[in-house]
Each structure stands twice: as structure tokens, then as C-alpha cells.
Amino acid sequence: MKGFGILLRRELALAWGKGGGPLLALTFYACVVVLLPMASGRAPERLAAIAPGIAWLALALAALLSLERLFERDYEDGTLDLLALGPAPLEAVAVAKCLAQWLATGAPLALAAPIAALMLGADLKVMPLLVLCALAGGLAFAFLGGLGAALALGSKRGGLLVAVIVLPLFAPPVIFGAGALDGYSAGLPWTGGLLLLLAYCVGAIALSPLAMGAACRNALD
Amino acid sequence: MLRVVLIKELAITRGERTLFSRLDLTLRAGEAAVLMGRNGAGKTSLLRAVAGLLRPAEGTIAFESETGPIEADTARAEHLHLLGHQDGLKSSRTAWEELRFQTLWTGGTEDNARAAAKRFDLNRLLDLEVRRLSAGQRRRLALARLAASPRALWLLDEPMAPLDAGQRAAFGQVMAEHLAGGGMILASVHDPLPIPTRSVPIGMEGAGR
Numbered sequence: 001m002k003g004f005g006i007l008l009r010r011e012l013a014l015a016w017g018k019g020g021g022p023l024l025a026l027t028f029y030a031c032v033v034v035l036l037p038m039a040s041g042r043a044p045e046r047l048a049a050i051a052p053g054i055a056w057l058a059l060a061l062a063a064l065l066s067l068e069r070l071f072e073r074d075y076e077d078g079t080l081d082l083l084a085l086g087p088a089p090l091e092a093v094a095v096a097k098c099l100a101q102w103l104a105t106g107a108p109l110a111l112a113a114p115i116a117a118l119m120l121g122a123d124l125k126v127m128p129l130l131v132l133c134a135l136a137g138g139l140a141f142a143f144l145g146g147l148g149a150a151l152a153l154g155s156k157r158g159g160l161l162v163a164v165i166v167l168p169l170f171a172p173p174v175i176f177g178a179g180a181l182d183g184y185s186a187g188l189p190w191t192g193g194l195l196l197l198l199a200y201c202v203g204a205i206a207l208s209p210l211a212m213g214a215a216c217r218n219a220l221d
Numbered sequence: 222m223l224r225v226v227l228i229k230e231l232a233i234t235r236g237e238r239t240l241f242s243r244l245d246l247t248l249r250a251g252e253a254a255v256l257m258g259r260n261g262a263g264k265t266s267l268l269r270a271v272a273g274l275l276r277p278a279e280g281t282i283a284f285e286s287e288t289g290p291i292e293a294d295t296a297r298a299e300h301l302h303l304l305g306h307q308d309g310l311k312s313s314r315t316a317w318e319e320l321r322f323q324t325l326w327t328g329g330t331e332d333n334a335r336a337a338a339k340r341f342d343l344n345r346l347l348d349l350e351v352r353r354l355s356a357g358q359r360r361r362l363a364l365a366r367l368a369a370s371p372r373a374l375w376l377l378d379e380p381m382a383p384l385d386a387g388q389r390a391a392f393g394q395v396m397a398e399h400l401a402g403g404g405m406i407l408a409s410v411h412d413p414l415p416i417p418t419r420s421v422p423i424g425m426e427g428a429g430r
Contacts, residue, residue, distance in 0.1 A: 078307030086326045220274045
């Protein structure tokens with residue numbers, strides 16, 4: 001699509017930007033992964049059992065970071081006006097933003113997730129599934145996060161509002177992913193959870209841009 | 222190319238308040254009109270309505286080319302520039318990165334962007350981050366995209382405010398060339414523009430003085 005590539009490259013550059021981006025998300029992720037075992041008890045056998053779950057839940061929390069800047073900064077500095085008058089509709093603009101967000105934070109986090117799970121003593125055989133869940137789940141988190149960010153446009157204290165809007169939407173993918181990981185580790189049926197996670201991810205990618213476009217238009221009006 | 226903008230019976234309300242109603246305005250190729258009115262009269266709202274960002278309460282805004290009407294969405298995606306109070310620049314990016322993106326995004330080429338940078342005397346600034354530019358320099362950078370990507374209708378909201386006298390004259394020259402090439406300008410200003418313009422009073426008659 002005309003203009004989509006130009007915009008995606010710019011959004012990626014902004015998301016990777018100085019100091020923030022993947023490094024910040026990875027550091028935050030490491031902190032959460034270290035803190036959770038401290039609260040839940042240090043016994044290795046117990047940790048090993050919940051390790052994939054911790055690595056997975058921490059992903060959802062890390063995805064909340066920097067959601068605020070996704071639309072709010074463009075709205076405040078007038079860039080959103082410019083984006084609205086370009087060759088691509090606002091829905092495509094939203095897709096470019098969420099995709100860039102995923103590439104800059106979600107994908108690096110998905111690669112860090114197995115390392116975190118290993119450190120906590122998870123079984124090696126669950127790693128491919130964890131990466132797959134993290135990649136697909138991260139995509140869903142990015143698009144749903146974008147939805148929250150767009151809906152919170154123009155409100156003061158947007159950051160907190162985004163988290164409150166978005167976290168309930170994160171519940172289904174967290175449950176599906178955890179179900180798949182749990183089932184796989186325990187040798188139970190697990191494909192159902194994974195398929196539901198993928199379906200949820202596809203649904204989020206298909207529907208949330210429409211809502212984001214409408215929310216941006218509403219904020220500009 | 223966009224040749225005519227037809228505004229008919231336009232009314233704009235914000236919340237409960239009607240800013241203005243029954244506004245008629247026709248802008249043809251080569252014409253510039255300035256919106257006159259007190260603060261809060263609705264000048265910015267009118268510009269945003271023409272740009273399609275704001276839905277008018279009543280009335281229509283139509284666009285026409287030599288060959289016939291242009292869809293509003295097409296006109297907005299291809300034929301008009303809006304420069305509001307804010308420059309729409311990211312402070313962490315360099316001046317060149319921003320100018321290049323804005324030019325490509327609005328349909329120009331990288332060569333256009335380079336020529337515009339030269340035209341607006343920005344060459345020395347291109348490697349600097351936007352945060353290091355002064356307000357006037359930022360505005361020049363934002364104005365450069367108008368010259369860089371060819372769009373017929375310029376909607377300008379107080380374009381001159383941060384510019385010094387020399388830069389105002391230089392931008393006047395750019396606007397004059399744009400009009401001579403069949404362009405159109407609709408601007409809200411407090412100081413008169415350095416080009417021949419038509420004045421359009423905005424606001425409710427006698428309301429809220």
C-alpha cells in the first residue's frame with residue numbers, strides 16, 4: 001500500500017528510538033521475571049512448575065510499557081493531523097504503528113521469554129511452544145494495546161487509563177497461552193489452547209484497526 | 222489538480238456553542254483568502270473542517286478539479302496541506318528525517334525535500350535534532366513540506382507567527398509562487414499576509430464581544 005512502508009519505517013525508528021524501545025522493555029521484563037519468584041517462593045521444583053507461566057505473564061505486563069506514546073504523542077504534537085492527511089487511511093496508520101510496536105518490543109521479548117523460563121528451571125522441551133505463544137500473543141498484545149492507547153487519546157493520565165482498558169482484553173490470550181503451556185508440560189492435550197490463542201490474535205489484528213481508526217478520528221474532531 | 226473549493230451554508234458547533242453558521246466561501250485556483258475574526262471565532266475549526274478532521278454541523282464542503290468533482294477523501298489524501306498551530310515534528314528526530322518523511326508521506330520526492338530545504342534556508346540545520354531548533358526554525362521546517370510536496374490547497378493556521386521579518390517576506394514569495402502556479406491558500410492570520418488576499422469574516426455577528 002502506498003505510504004505504508006514509509007510510515008512503518010518511521011514508526012520503527014521512533015519505537016527503537018534512543019534509550020527506549022527494546023532495551024527498556026527487556027530490562028522491565030527481566031525485573032518482573034526476577035521479582036515474581038521472590039514472591040512465590042524459591043523452591044526449585046515449585047519454580048520449575050510455574051516458570052513458563054511466569055515468563056508468559058511477564059510478557060503481557062511488559063507489553064503495557066510505552067503504549068501511551070503510540071498515539072498520544074502524535075496527538076499532542078500535531079503529527080496525527082499530518083498522518084490523517086496522507087495516502088493511507090487512519091486504519092492503516094494504526095496497523096503500521098502496532099506492527100512497529102510489536103517489531104520493536106514484542107518480538108525481542110518473545111526471544112527473551114525462553115531464556116527467562118530456562119533461568120527459572122523450566123523444561124527445555126517447552127521452549128519452542130513458549131516462543132510461538134510469545135510471538136503470537138505479543139502481536140495480540142500490541143494491537144489490543146494500540147486499541148487502548150487510541151481510546152484513551154486526549155484524556156489526562158492516559159497511561160493508567162490505557163492499562164485499565166487493556167488488561168481485561170489481555171485476559172483471554174493469557175489464559176489460552178497458559179493453558180497451552182501447562183498442558184504441554186504436563187503431557188495433556190495442549191493444541192486447543194494454542195489454536196484459541198492464534199484465533200484471538202487474528203481477531204485482534206482484524207478488528208482493532210477499525211476501532212483505532214474510529215477512535216483517532218473521534219479524537220481529532 | 223484541485224481547482225475549486227466550494228463551501229456552502231457551513232455551520233460549526235463545538236459542544237453546545239455555535240461558532241458560526243451559514244458561511245459561504247468559494248476559493249478558485251490562484252486565490253488566497255484570509256479568515257478574520259476574534260480569538261475563538263472558529264477560524265481553526267473551519268480550517269480543520271475543510272481538511273476533513275472536523276465534522277461540520279450543517280452545510281457542505283465540495284472539491285472540484287478541471288474535469289469534475291473530487292471525492293472529499295481523495296482531496297484530503299492528495300490535494301491539501303494543513304499546517305496547524307503545532308508543527309507536527311518529533312523532537313528526537315533530525316530535521317532532515319522529519320522533512321523527508323513529511324514530504325514522502327504527502328506525495329513528494331526526496332529531491333523535492335532537498336530543494337525545499339534549500340529554499341527555506343534549512344541546509345545548515347538538517348543534521349540537528351528538532352529539539353535543538355528554535356520556534357522559528359521549526360516553523361520553517363514545517364513550512365518546507367508545503368513547498369516540497371505538490372498539493373494545491375494550503376490550509377494555514379497562523380503560519381507567520383514565529384517567523385522573523387526576513388523569513389516572512391521569503392515565505393510571502395513562496396506563497397505568491399504557489400498562487401501563480403494555480404494553487405489556493407486559506408489562512409487564518411492576525412497580521413496581514415504579504416500577498417494579495419481576500420478577507421473572510423468568521424464568527425457570529427455581534428455575538429460574545
